[in-house]
Amino acid sequence: MKLRNLLLTAALFLTAGIASAEIFENEGAIGWNNSTNSTKVDVTLTYYGQEGFTFAAYDTAKFSSLSSFTFQDLEKNPSKYEGSVWLLKAGENSIALSNGVESLGFIGTNGESPHLVFSANGNSAKKWKFYVNDTMEVIAFDKTSDNGGGNYAAEITVQAFGAPLPAPVVTLLIALGFGAALVMYRNRKVKA
Secondary structure, eight states: OOHHHHHHHHHHHHHHHHTOOEEEEETTEEEEEOTTOOSEEEEEEEEOSOOSOEEEEEEGGGGGGGTTOOHHHHHHOGGGGTTTEEEEOSEEEEEEOOTTOOEEEEEEEOSSSSSOEESSSSBOOSSEEEEEOTTSSEEEEEEGGGTTOSOOSEEEEEEEEOOOOOHHHHHHHHHHHHHHHHHHHHTOOOOO
């Protein structure tokens, strides 16, 4: 194997490791597990022609304190939920995570029903429910009667960014890069 192929493979693995996101589904709990200690998460909300649906991400550790949560209260008093609930708009949303956030769940409502659907810590068995789709990378919101059959009202995709690498690791990577460049320079073919 040529060195450049080896370096390219290593770069791809490093990139995949930094941008990894893990969806979890345990005993009806669906959400995103912060296994990389990320400080920033990009959440993409895609609607499928449905009106009146509202979504938010929340710190699952704060679930018990959200018993009286309403979207209207979040909009009127955002500081009350700062660091524990993040309102999602259609398209891309960038969320700066507070220290200690280990996992995110999602809250959804169709606007017609007074109850909220929490994806984690009690995935509702009422009219609406969160599902993990076939790719296991997207959380979908759909009617329970459809059993997550693919005709979703909306989908949520999460992409995480890992915590910064420690200084010694960065120094080692830079040294390895210079060493690889030196080896490639010394092994170049001279055309005369």
